[in-house]
Each structure stands twice: as C-alpha cells, then as structure tokens.
Amino acid sequence: MYTVYFNAATKNTVIILTIKAIESDKIKDKPYKLPDFESLYLHITMSSTKSWRYDYPFYSKRKTYTIGKYPYISLSNARNEKELARQLLAHGKDTSFERKKSALLALMLKVTILLNQLQANGIHLNN
Missing domain, CATH: 1.20.5 (Single alpha-helices involved in coiled-coils or other helix-helix interfaces)
Structure with a gap:
C-alpha cells in the first residue's frame, strides 16, 4: 500500500503514500490521516470526504494548509502544491x-x- 524508499544520502527510510493505499482505505468511526511525507497527508472524515492537507510551522506555531479535495486534486498535484507552499515559507510568507x-x-x-x-x-x- 505504501512505497518505501531508502535515501542513501540521509540514510533515512522514506514511506510514500500510493494511489492504491488511498483507494483501498476504509472509512473509520472518526476522522483520521493517511500520511505521505514531509507533513503532507490525506485527511479523511467519517462522511468519506478526503482532503489534502499540509502541516507547517510558521513563527513557532503549527498551521495547516488545506490544498484541496481528493480526487479533484491528485496525489502528484498535492505534492506539487506542498512544494510551492514550502517555497513561500522559505521566503517568510x-x-x-x-x-x-x-x-x-x-x-x-x-x-x-x-x-x-x-x-x-x-x-x-x-x-
């Protein structure tokens, strides 16, 4: 369901969300997250709404940026949006x-x- 990579440069294991994991996921009795990597995740509600979210620190506060709903925003587009958000954060925005x-x-x-x-x-x- 997840793809696991080993990053030789950092010597860390990276677990990446796949479409198969998203499509085969079951609805639960409370909202939950399917994590991707670098604070990107798919937030799933009890009514089966799936929204891409990115958690980030801004001046020592944890903030959440809602990218959009799945499947309207694909996994690759959500990752691209997260990267754009990281670039804005790098410039203090x-x-x-x-x-x-x-x-x-x-x-x-x-x-x-x-x-x-x-x-x-x-x-x-x-x-």
Whole structure:
C-alpha cells in the first residue's frame, strides 16, 4: 500500500503514500490521516470526504494548509502544491495567508469590473 524508499544520502527510510493505499482505505468511526511525507497527508472524515492537507510551522506555531479535495486534486498535484507552499515559507510568507490574500484580491477585481460596467451603462450606485 505504501512505497518505501531508502535515501542513501540521509540514510533515512522514506514511506510514500500510493494511489492504491488511498483507494483501498476504509472509512473509520472518526476522522483520521493517511500520511505521505514531509507533513503532507490525506485527511479523511467519517462522511468519506478526503482532503489534502499540509502541516507547517510558521513563527513557532503549527498551521495547516488545506490544498484541496481528493480526487479533484491528485496525489502528484498535492505534492506539487506542498512544494510551492514550502517555497513561500522559505521566503517568510504564510501559505494560508497568501491564498486568502489572492482570493480577496481576485474578488476585489471582479467587483471593480462590475462597478465599471454598471457606470458605463449609466447606472450609478449611491455610497
């Protein structure tokens, strides 16, 4: 179910999650994790929802970044997202905050475009 690698450089054994392990996993009576490596895991709820999560330290606090739901986000895509998150952390940026900031900026852009379209059509909103 898991693939086991031996890293000769670090002399550590690395256990990696596989698709077979994900697909053959059984629902349990409480939420649990299927770990991959380097703090990436698949969080599985009692209702069988599977979400990719990455735990990371940020200024001495443990934080969790939810990447997305499986199978919409594949195992390889979740690993890629985790690596992007690690790069942000290496530059002192909080992954969760950056995602929220991007979503807020996208929403502000949509609102600005909508207001401009309304004004172009002669509709003016009062403050």
